[in-house]
Amino acid sequence: MASRPGTGPAPNEQLTTVDGLVQLSFLIQELLERRAAEHDVSISQTRLLGILRDRTPTMSELATLLGLDKSSATGLVDRAEQRGLVERSPSAADRRAVHVRLTRAGRALVSRVAGAFEADVFGALEGLSHSQREALSKIVSQVVVQHAERHGRL
Amino acid sequence: MASRPGTGPAPNEQLTTVDGLVQLSFLIQELLERRAAEHDVSISQTRLLGILRDRTPTMSELATLLGLDKSSATGLVDRAEQRGLVERSPSAADRRAVHVRLTRAGRALVSRVAGAFEADVFGALEGLSHSQREALSKIVSQVVVQHAERHGRL
DNA sequence: TATTGTTATACTCTATAACTATA
DNA sequence: TATAGTTATAGAGTATAACAATA
Numbered sequence: 001m002a003s004r005p006g007t008g009p010a011p012n013e014q015l016t017t018v019d020g021l022v023q024l025s026f027l028i029q030e031l032l033e034r035r036a037a038e039h040d041v042s043i044s045q046t047r048l049l050g051i052l053r054d055r056t057p058t059m060s061e062l063a064t065l066l067g068l069d070k071s072s073a074t075g076l077v078d079r080a081e082q083r084g085l086v087e088r089s090p091s092a093a094d095r096r097a098v099h100v101r102l103t104r105a106g107r108a109l110v111s112r113v114a115g116a117f118e119a120d121v122f123g124a125l126e127g128l129s130h131s132q133r134e135a136l137s138k139i140v141s142q143v144v145v146q147h148a149e150r151h152g153r154l
Numbered sequence: 155m156a157s158r159p160g161t162g163p164a165p166n167e168q169l170t171t172v173d174g175l176v177q178l179s180f181l182i183q184e185l186l187e188r189r190a191a192e193h194d195v196s197i198s199q200t201r202l203l204g205i206l207r208d209r210t211p212t213m214s215e216l217a218t219l220l221g222l223d224k225s226s227a228t229g230l231v232d233r234a235e236q237r238g239l240v241e242r243s244p245s246a247a248d249r250r251a252v253h254v255r256l257t258r259a260g261r262a263l264v265s266r267v268a269g270a271f272e273a274d275v276f277g278a279l280e281g282l283s284h285s286q287r288e289a290l291s292k293i294v295s296q297v298v299v300q301h302a303e304r305h306g307r308l
Numbered sequence: 309t310a311t312t313g314t315t316a317t318a319c320t321c322t323a324t325a326a327c328t329a330t331a
Numbered sequence: 332t333a334t335a336g337t338t339a340t341a342g343a344g345t346a347t348a349a350c351a352a353t354a
Binding site: 025 | 175
């Protein structure tokens with residue numbers, strides 16, 4: 001399981017399915033965290049900015065998208081706003097609600113992080129053959145989409 | 155990238171390689187977090203316990219394995235020790251050092267979490283064919299092992 | 309001098325509960 | 332009454348810097 005982060009398995013040894021997937025998930029998270037840290041943002045902040053790339057949700061919608069309590073979303077947005085990465089604006093339809101959007105600086109930051117991170121991921125896949133990469137992409141996509149259909153919007 | 159956690163892609167649509175891998179990593183982390191939370195432990199605590207399943211490292215070694223500062227490891231072990239999940243013992247070889255090990259309760263807890271979590275992961279792979287599952291396992295293992303060889307112990 | 313581990317301190321992230329202002 | 336958002340508060344997790352004990 002989440003056991004062996006620093007334990008390099010002996011060469012030519014194959015991990016169990018679960019161990020492999022867990023270690024892969026930590027690897028992906030570490031790549032993302034490292035690139036985000038270069039710009040002094042956390043994974044949570046990066047996730048927030050990533051969500052806002054193609055949306056302008058209300059605070060409630062944002063909390064749902066992030067899987068957080070609304071008070072947690074308030075804090076996250078507060079800190080991002082203080083850094084000039086996002087901004088709040090009143091909703092036209094509902095005077096209780098506010099929408100959150102990227103600023104120009106926020107958009108620039110998330111683009112830079114995303115670009116470097118994507119290169120890291122492709123770098124990690126370097127040893128795979130073309131057909132292996134295609135198979136991985138297809139299978140992973142199938143797992144994620146199926147999980148979303150079962151749980152998220154059915 | 156880390157963008158669309160709540161955005162179910164339309165059925166029959168395939169994610170990009172990077173989006174798929176990022177969403178898969180969040181999915182795995184969420185499964186682990188949910189099972190750990192059933193026993194009131196965090197992912198960090200679970201990772202600590204997982205590492206200790208087959209090791210009795212010193213605090214320094216533990217910090218390296220977790221990728222944390224030694225002061226962070228102190229806090230993590232403090233909280234786990236207060237809950238009776240791990241214990242410290244003096245090193246025979248070096249009077250500065252202490253070793254950390256699972257207690258009986260800690261071992262029981264990590265086994266239960268690991269078992270339930272593994273079932274969750276296999277559940278998430280349910281829609282795959284036998285050969286797809288084998289291909290996924292092999293490719294993922296290859297990526298993780300190669301990354302460990304390049305970085306960790308070469 | 310260098311290393312091992314802890315402590316003091318500060319910040320981010322998260323949740324619960326209580327509050328306000330709308331709806 | 333119910334919902335949207337904030338505030339107050341508390342705790343986990345993390346890092347940096349300074350320290351004591353030992354190597």
